[in-house]
Each structure stands twice: as structure tokens, then as C-alpha cells.
Amino acid sequence: MSLVIPPTIISPQDLLSVIEELKNYSRYSVHEAIKQRVTVRKSRPANNVELSDEARDLLRQASDGKTISRRAVDNLIRELDAVIKNSQTVTFTLAAPATTDVKRKLADWCRQNIGPSTLIAFKFNSTLLGGFVVRYGSHVHDWSFRRQILNRSNDFMETLRRV
The missing domain is CATH 3.30.429 (Macrophage Migration Inhibitory Factor)
Structure with missing residues (x-):
């Protein structure tokens, strides 16, 4: 997959902060999936992790319009790590x-x-x-x-x- 870095991600630090957001999102989604299997669904939805516009844009690119899976998020994180190392x-x-x-x-x-x-x-x-x-x-x-x-x-x- 060829990612297009959003224009608002300028420095390596910006990209590292997006990677950290995505790691938190991945951890949260795994935790929520386990919680939903163990407990009965509550009437009110759980609080979602807030993602920056840049992280959401990169997730959209990685998912290609499909449902976002943990594997897709992990692949995106690996690809962004490679971008930092090779750019x-x-x-x-x-x-x-x-x-x-x-x-x-x-x-x-x-x-x-x-x-x-x-x-x-x-x-x-x-x-x-x-x-x-x-x-x-x-x-x-x-x-x-x-x-x-x-x-x-x-x-x-x-x-x-x-x-």
C-alpha cells in the first residue's frame, strides 16, 4: 500500500505522535472487543478514543473503505515506522x-x-x-x-x- 502523508504531518515528531495515537487506538479497540465478549452490552455506548484528523485520514487510506480491523491498524503502524526509517x-x-x-x-x-x-x-x-x-x-x-x-x-x- 502506498500511503500519502497528510500535508499537516511535517516533521518526524508529528509522525511519531500519530503512530502513538494509532497504538493507543489499537489497544483500546482490543480492550473494548474483550469487554463486549465478557459483559452484556450496555444501553449507552462506550467512550471512543479521540483521533486526530491526520490519524483518521491515514486509517481511511489503510482500510480502503472496508471495516477497520486490528490487523489493518497494526500494518499501518508498521508502515508508518518504515516511513520514518526510510524517508x-x-x-x-x-x-x-x-x-x-x-x-x-x-x-x-x-x-x-x-x-x-x-x-x-x-x-x-x-x-x-x-x-x-x-x-x-x-x-x-x-x-x-x-x-x-x-x-x-x-x-x-x-x-x-x-x-
Whole structure:
């Protein structure tokens, strides 16, 4: 099965939280099935586990319109674990914390240009002074203001002397 990662799942941490939700859902469904076999049905329904929109979307993809079984949930969890292990991760280090809008735009660009299952990690480091650093595989691309100043430190010092 080829899963399409929802656009709101951006980082490996987002995917890990969805996996944890699905594990809780699986445990809950097994527990409820045992309870229903042992006890007489109650007049009021049992409380269901709340799932995020992302987890529900992935469950719909995994079930292909059929009833969701424990086996399907377990297979989905295994497949998501494989996505985390095998997907490419791009790390953006920004001078300030990234907003949700910036994260989504960068994630969309990476998924269009690198791969649909690319996961993006965000960090921030105020010593960059602006710009950003991108880490992808063994490559590091530093487009920070700090790097620009360090690369042209003589020109920068000359400018300061003239002020």
C-alpha cells in the first residue's frame, strides 16, 4: 500500500505522535472487543478514543473503505515506522522559531521537489542573525547572515571603520 502523508504531518515528531495515537487506538479497540465478549452490552455506548484528523485520514487510506480491523491498524503502524526509517529528512535551522505558515510552505516545496514522503525538522538558532541553514543528507548549505559576515569579514571591518 502506498500511503500519502497528510500535508499537516511535517516533521518526524508529528509522525511519531500519530503512530502513538494509532497504538493507543489499537489497544483500546482490543480492550473494548474483550469487554463486549465478557459483559452484556450496555444501553449507552462506550467512550471512543479521540483521533486526530491526520490519524483518521491515514486509517481511511489503510482500510480502503472496508471495516477497520486490528490487523489493518497494526500494518499501518508498521508502515508508518518504515516511513520514518526510510524517508529523507531535511533540517532547516532558522534565526527565529518558524511559524506554521512557513513550515507548511517549506514542507510543500520539499515534498514537490525532493519526494512525497520527505519529513522536515525545524530548529532555531538566534546566532545566525538571519537567513537559514539547510541540512540534507551529508550536505549542509549555510545561507545565514552570520556566514555571509564571516566569509567577508575584511569587507565588513572596512565598512565599520568608515562609519
